[in-house]
Amino acid sequence: MQALDALPPLRDVIAEHGLRATKALGQNFLLDLNLTRKIARAAGPLEGVHILEVGPGPGGLTRALLLEGAASVTAIEKDARCLEALAQVAQASDGRLTVIEGDALQFDHRELMAGRDGPKRICANLPYNVATPLLTNWLGSEPWPAWFDRMVLMFQREVGERIVAQPGDDAYGRLGVLTGWRTHARIVFDVPPQAFSPPPKVISSVVQLVPKEVQHPCDLKALETVTRAAFGQRRKMLRQSLKPLFADPKAVLDEVGIAETARAETVDIAGFAALARAQQASA
Structure with missing residues (x-):
């Protein structure tokens, strides 16, 4: 069995499988393994932790999460073209990676992660076109506190600013209220366009959200x-x-x-x- 750190570079994987990010799926592949390890560390430490990942694409962040010691990664991928590349990662993961084909918006994520002993987290370079609906679904988890103890997610910088906005900020709106009501949220670091293939036209931000006890109860x-x-x-x-x-x-x-x-x-x-x-x- 090939070890995780012996897998070919992501650019070679993309070329081998003829993968190309598509705008319709909101894809931008993150190829810099140093950067994916940095994102994984922002979700860590990961020993004993079970991770839900959405939109793994060719598996750059998936590899990083496994290399950083995650007990398991459950990755939901809608694009069937990426499944062979992810299967290579699964074969090198010692049974720690489960890949599920489908639309992440159609799954009950709490149920999907049930039965795993230990902390559960969400870590993902989210497809841009479903990033906000996924976040609001997770923030709307009932009962609260949520089934996860942390989310580390990548968004367009503009969305990240809306997530962490405070009253009086230009970006403050419905998303900032919902996020602040249920979590402590902060932007951890920004990611430049050139880190992706193809490069998006905007800067991206990695945002950490930690669920909190609701201080102002309401429906x-x-x-x-x-x-x-x-x-x-x-x-x-x-x-x-x-x-x-x-x-x-x-x-x-x-x-x-x-x-x-x-x-x-x-x-x-x-x-x-x-x-x-x-x-x-x-x-």
Whole structure:
């Protein structure tokens, strides 16, 4: 059996299998093994840890996770063209790699990772076109705290900034509220376009998200409803943007201690949680 560190360079693997990243699948292959090891270390230490990876492509990050000592990696890949390349990694992994063909959005990831003893984490260079839906699905995991103890994910820099944004930041919006409500999130480092094949037109960011106990309890769906209304018309004062949800938005805002002239981008997570509780009570 070929050892992981004896596998051919990723460029050779891509050439051997005729792989080419496709825009339709949001693919950009990460070829620098030093960089993939850096991403894996951001998710570590990995001894005894079971990893869920989405969109492994030819397996660059997959290799790194295994080399860094992950107990197992479960990789979901939609592109059938990549399966032979991933099979090579699986053969060198001593049974630690499981490759599942399919659309990651169609799987119950908690169920997929059930039965593995030890911490579970998500680490992925996410396909750009499904990155945000996947993240919101993971943030919406019930019950909470989640089945995973950490996520280390790569996004376009613009999305990464939205994830970690705070009230008053230009990038602060629905995603920042949901992320901040359920996790401690930070950008670990940026990745330049030339690290990928083909190079994207934007800088990418590796983001670490660690689940936390919810400090401001409210119903998830109510929070989504309130933030959708508030940020859907973010330049309007909340007394206007919340009219579809409340018969008397001014009274609700007074009750939760938010100025009626406030706009969505100035309201913190505690304020949105209070509005979500009010929305659920009035529904």
